[in-house]
Amino acid sequence: MDAVWMLPLLLVLPLLLWTSSTFVFYFKKCFYVAYMMLLAIIAIPICILKSGGRDIENMRVIRFLVSHVKYFLGLRYQVSGWEHLQTDRPYVIISNHQSSLDVLGMMEILPDRCTMIAKKELIWAGTVGMICWLGGIVFINRQKTSDAKNVMSDAAKTMLADKIRLWVFPEGTRNQNGGLLPFKKGAFHLAIQAQVPIIPIVFSSYSNFYLRKEKEFKSGTITLKILPKIETKGLTADDVTPLSEQSFSVMRSAFMEISSQTSQSNGPSTH
Ligand SMILES: CCCCCC/C=C\CCCCCCCCCC(=O)SCCNC(=O)CCNC(=O)[C@H](O)C(C)(C)COP(=O)(O)OP(=O)(O)OC[C@H]1O[C@@H](n2cnc3c(N)ncnc32)[C@H](O)[C@@H]1OP(=O)(O)O
Ligand SMILES: CCCCCCCC/C=C\CCCCCCCC(=O)OC[C@@H](O)COP(=O)(O)O
Numbered sequence: 001m002d003a004v005w006m007l008p009l010l011l012v013l014p015l016l017l018w019t020s021s022t023f024v025f026y027f028k029k030c031f032y033v034a035y036m037m038l039l040a041i042i043a044i045p046i047c048i049l050k051s052g053g054r055d056i057e058n059m060r061v062i063r064f065l066v067s068h069v070k071y072f073l074g075l076r077y078q079v080s081g082w083e084h085l086q087t088d089r090p091y092v093i094i095s096n097h098q099s100s101l102d103v104l105g106m107m108e109i110l111p112d113r114c115t116m117i118a119k120k121e122l123i124w125a126g127t128v129g130m131i132c133w134l135g136g137i138v139f140i141n142r143q144k145t146s147d148a149k150n151v152m153s154d155a156a157k158t159m160l161a162d163k164i165r166l167w168v169f170p171e172g173t174r175n176q177n178g179g180l181l182p183f184k185k186g187a188f189h190l191a192i193q194a195q196v197p198i199i200p201i202v203f204s205s206y207s208n209f210y211l212r213k214e215k216e217f218k219s220g221t222i223t224l225k226i227l228p229k230i231e232t233k234g235l236t237a238d239d240v241t242p243l244s245e246q247s248f249s250v251m252r253s254a255f256m257e258i259s260s261q262t263s264q265s266n267g268p269s270t271h
Contacts, residue, residue: 040127074219081226156193
């Protein structure tokens with residue numbers, strides 16, 4: 001008798017859970033972390049067999065394996081400004097940083113021989129940490145500024161010789177409060193020390209599909225705008241502040257422009 005009553009409940013419960021936006025939020029987040037960990041397990045032996053260890057060429061394997069994850073999460077990317085990446089030279093990419101989901105957008109447009117600057121804690125993120133190390137990610141200790149500066153100066157010295165491009169988040173941390181946090185200086189010292197251009201890239205706001213506080217994670221389209229390069233040839237350490245201000249200003253305008261467009265094309269946000 002009891003079992004008969006349980007049957008409709010068992011059928012309705014998954015439906016209720018599926019329609020609950022909080023459930024979808026946690027489900028998608030857990031899926032994302034677990035699936036990236038799994039992809040990393042697949043990527044680790046491929047990278048070791050192909051390159052024998054830590055090598056920036058491993059980023060091709062990572063980019064390929066990550067490129068379909070967006071479909072599972074209902075995310076799409078609209079990219080403009082591809083032409084600004086079409087150069088053989090090394091450069092420093094700077095972009096805004098809203099969430100760990102940024103990795104999906106990065107892998108959508110990642111140029112060849114491009115790796116990232118990341119906080120050193122990431123190396124302890126299980127198989128994901130291991131794949132970051134294999135992909136040549138440069139780890140910095142944000143608590144020890146002098147160490148971080150030394151690591152970035154070393155990177156500036158090898159960028160040209162090894163034809164390496166570096167992706168830096170100049171805000172220095174994740175930020176989802178609308179707009180951009182004030183920029184840290186490391187990315188600009190790096191570009192000036194290496195005498196390579198800066199290419200700013202802006203991700204539109206995630207606030208119309210991903211809200212951490214409200215526990216919402218809907219489908220959405222993200223606009224990625226690749227901006228024209230900013231040259232640093234002939235600049236010195238004295239030019240870091242104006243260079244950082246110029247970059248901040250072009251990125252903030254682009255962020256405002258594409259974030260309002262994206263939220264319009266996705267329909268009115270509920271928040
Ligand atoms: C296949 C399956 C795969 C599965 C999953 C894996 C998928 C993909 C793998 C890839 C994933 C990678 C994702 C990577 C994302 C990681 C994101 C992050 O970790 S963001 C956080 C770390 N990044 C940063 O912090 C970078 C930005 N920060 C800086 O650049 C900072 O400036 C600093 C950390 C270097 C220093 O910090 P701080 O002291 O707080 O900052 P400032 O005020 O900017 O600097 C103090 C003074 O020092 C001067 N300065 C700074 N840098 C330099 C330098 N290089 N050389 C000389 N001087 C420097 C600066 O000018 C300041 O002095 P002042 O007199 O005030 O001007
Ligand atoms: C056994 C260890 C378990 C660890 C679990 C964590 C694993 C994460 C797994 C999958 C997510 C894939 C994306 C990984 C890249 C995330 C990079 C990132 O966004 O780091 C945050 C950092 O930029 C800023 O951090 P703070 O906001 O300053 O703090």
